[in-house]
Amino acid sequence: MQYLKIMEAINEQIDAGLLIAGNKLPAERKLAESFNTTRVTLRESLALLEAEGKLYREDRRGWFVSPEPLKYDPTYTTNFPAMAREQGRVARSQLLSAKRVPASRRAASLLQLPPLTEVYRIDRLRFLDERPVVVVTNFILPQHFPDLLDHDVTNSLTTTYREQYGVIYSKTRYRVSTTSLLGETAQALRATSGSPAMFVERLNYDQHNNLIDCDLEYWRHDAICIESLATLT
Amino acid sequence: MQYLKIMEAINEQIDAGLLIAGNKLPAERKLAESFNTTRVTLRESLALLEAEGKLYREDRRGWFVSPEPLKYDPTYTTNFPAMAREQGRVARSQLLSAKRVPASRRAASLLQLPPLTEVYRIDRLRFLDERPVVVVTNFILPQHFPDLLDHDVTNSLTTTYREQYGVIYSKTRYRVSTTSLLGETAQALRATSGSPAMFVERLNYDQHNNLIDCDLEYWRHDAICIESLATLT
DNA sequence: CAGTGGTCTAGACCACAGC
DNA sequence: CTGTGGTCTAGACCACTGA
CATH class of the missing domain: 3.40.1410.10 (Chorismate lyase-like)
Incomplete structure (x- = not known):
């Protein structure tokens, strides 16, 4: 369950303030490489974070950190x-x-x-x-x-x-x-x-x-x- | 956007009463074959229907039609x-x-x-x-x-x-x-x-x-x- | 125009459910 | 034990964003 580990890793970076509300994440291919996995698996993690409301996506523009609701x-x-x-x-x-x-x-x-x-x-x-x-x-x-x-x-x-x-x-x-x-x-x-x-x-x-x-x-x-x-x- | 078409097709089957609340859908591999696609794409459609609340999943057991909320x-x-x-x-x-x-x-x-x-x-x-x-x-x-x-x-x-x-x-x-x-x-x-x-x-x-x-x-x-x-x- | 995200393919292996 | 779903790989093409 690699995608859960990746999810947690990104989550920690958000909580630690390394990723700031409204900011864009690095490109999927770069993230995938840095987590040593493929885009499909990485996107699974990102989708999970999206479901939790931690990240959101803008169509064809990338992934962003969600502000306070x-x-x-x-x-x-x-x-x-x-x-x-x-x-x-x-x-x-x-x-x-x-x-x-x-x-x-x-x-x-x-x-x-x-x-x-x-x-x-x-x-x-x-x-x-x-x-x-x-x-x-x-x-x-x-x-x-x-x-x-x-x-x-x-x-x-x-x-x-x-x-x-x-x-x-x-x-x-x-x-x-x-x-x-x-x-x-x-x-x-x-x-x-x-x-x-x-x-x-x-x-x-x-x-x-x-x-x-x-x-x-x-x-x-x-x-x-x-x-x-x-x-x- | 094949996965949208598949989603609509399954949706229609639910609305038409061909798929009944609580029933299990056919195996993913069978569904994928009958829609002439791969499991990955099919699962994209199923996940969408899950997000809409039309289907739900039981871990390792398969996909089911959602009853009334x-x-x-x-x-x-x-x-x-x-x-x-x-x-x-x-x-x-x-x-x-x-x-x-x-x-x-x-x-x-x-x-x-x-x-x-x-x-x-x-x-x-x-x-x-x-x-x-x-x-x-x-x-x-x-x-x-x-x-x-x-x-x-x-x-x-x-x-x-x-x-x-x-x-x-x-x-x-x-x-x-x-x-x-x-x-x-x-x-x-x-x-x-x-x-x-x-x-x-x-x-x-x-x-x-x-x-x-x-x-x-x-x-x-x-x-x-x-x-x-x-x-x- | 380069890079990115959206979409899709065609496989694979494993652990578990249910017979 | 068989078949299924859960997970993952390693690519590919296209349309669009943004410089």
């Missing part, structure tokens, strides 16, 4: 930039697309709509310290937000909801599971197809208990740590 | 057997060890104890429909539970707390992240070293807001889906 509290209404700022991180959002579309099957089922009902769909890519960490898709019920797309939808939707429409999130139903990144989502995150990911799904309700929108979030799994405090029922 | 609500006090029963599943627990030990560094830090303070440590393996799905380690503050180990600690700790000591969970602080299974934990779950996993950490408080114990849970990641409803603050 962002602590993400799904019961907290503050938006992504605020959450990042509170933890001393720099956030940035990029709008991928914003349009009215017939609800996809998944969206219709989540929002309890008849198939093909029109909804807003907003796709955004979010960066943490200039690293792309999550692709967020929002499906929004248009009846609560006439002309939503005339406002800023790149940054905090919660702010636009509140300031333009007087709508305040009050309740959320969330679901967290693991999956892997594929296709456009992987590309947007500069990830290789098949990279491990954390999938967060949210249904959000306003102050009158109306279902308002849903979020589908694909996170680079090393970039996030779900954390919350709950009163038990 | 258990919905796990960290804000719900019902114990594991009850949670499983409510979802029509059969739960079983196996005690791996129960003893008084000096707190590990991690445990001491979580429970805010000076290093090496004595605590109870209980390790359990839990099965869902006879499949081992999670290894749970509890570190318990002994001052609240004199002679705890004389009682049943294999099944529901919450029940023992309540019935023997009048202690009721009232608040929990939880954290969810992804990692990979290694060493004894992997073995107990019949998993290969490096299998992807969901890691849940909980700090539990009683009705007087005293910190009572903490949980460290390593889940086979395809066996669980975190799900909760939260009032926003």
